[in-house]
Amino acid sequence: xxxxxxxxxxxxxxGGSLRLSCAASGFTFSTYSMNWVRQGPGxxxxxxxxxxxxSSTIHYADSVKGRFxxxxxxxxxxxxxxxxxxxxxxxxxxxxxxxxxxxxTYLFDSWGQGTLVTVSS
Amino acid sequence: EIVMTQSPATLSVSPGxxxxxxxxxxxxxxxxxxxYQQKPGQAPRLLIYGASTRATGIPARFSGSGSGTEFTLxxxxxxxxxxxxxxxxxxxxxxxxxxxTKLEIK
Numbered sequence: 001x002x003x004x005x006x007x008x009x010x011x012x013x014x015g016g017s018l019r020l021s022c023a024a025s026g027f028t029f030s031t032y033s034m035n036w037v038r039q040g041p042g043x044x045x046x047x048x049x050x051x052x053x054x055s056s057t058i059h060y061a062d063s064v065k066g067r068f069x070x071x072x073x074x075x076x077x078x079x080x081x082x083x084x085x086x087x088x089x090x091x092x093x094x095x096x097x098x099x100x101x102x103x104x105t106y107l108f109d110s111w112g113q114g115t116l117v118t119v120s121s
Numbered sequence: 122e123i124v125m126t127q128s129p130a131t132l133s134v135s136p137g138x139x140x141x142x143x144x145x146x147x148x149x150x151x152x153x154x155x156x157y158q159q160k161p162g163q164a165p166r167l168l169i170y171g172a173s174t175r176a177t178g179i180p181a182r183f184s185g186s187g188s189g190t191e192f193t194l195x196x197x198x199x200x201x202x203x204x205x206x207x208x209x210x211x212x213x214x215x216x217x218x219x220x221x222t223k224l225e226i227k
Contacts, residue, residue, distance in 0.1 A: 044221065104153070104212050105216075106215065107167075107170055108167065109177075111165055112164060
């Protein structure tokens with residue numbers, strides 16, 4: 001069974017940093033592209049970042065470019081999101097999401113349970 | 122950005138009945154349309170992709186149809202566990218999600 005477990009969220013002050021993690025199991029992690037998707041309180045879903053299976057291709061949403069860094073460790077079956085210079089508008093539940101094997105970058109076939117990031121003073 | 126519009130915002134249906142949810146794209150997305158189900162406090166779950174292909178493990182009572190700009194998700198006989206928020210998403214040109222349809226018990 002595919003399982004994605006998100007962790008690392010919490011309360012952080014504006015301008016602070018946080019590192020999210022996603023532990024994958026039940027599939028060959030190293031062969032799948034992965035994403036981070038967030039959902040603000042009472043809001044819709046917003047894609048944040050994409051990383052290909054071997055980390056050769058990385059994309060960011062304009063809203064986080066220059067502040068967030070996605071990475072992965074295939075030996076540890078783990079995905080990460082380093083978030084710096086956090087703003088109030090980054091407050092959201094963050095989900096790691098696996099790309100569907102059809103090759104479409106923005107088609108997400110499995111999701112973690114989410115981890116809440118709250119940016120507030 | 123392609124605007125995705127879902128209707129209705131809220132749909133009240135009795136268990137055992139059929140539910141029909143609609144999604145309209147601001148421009149053609151071919152068949153590159155997905156449907157997700159989200160329950161309170163849970164992550165979204167992929168139900169349908171390619172407009173009509175059920176994802177792994179999704180019951181046959183869920184079906185999708187449409188192409189271009191008009192799409193429909195049909196749940197043939199509602200079960201208690203189906204009451205949730207449903208989102209459509211196009212992935213033909215970058216991505217965009219609809220605002221969601223809340224399916225509630227009548």
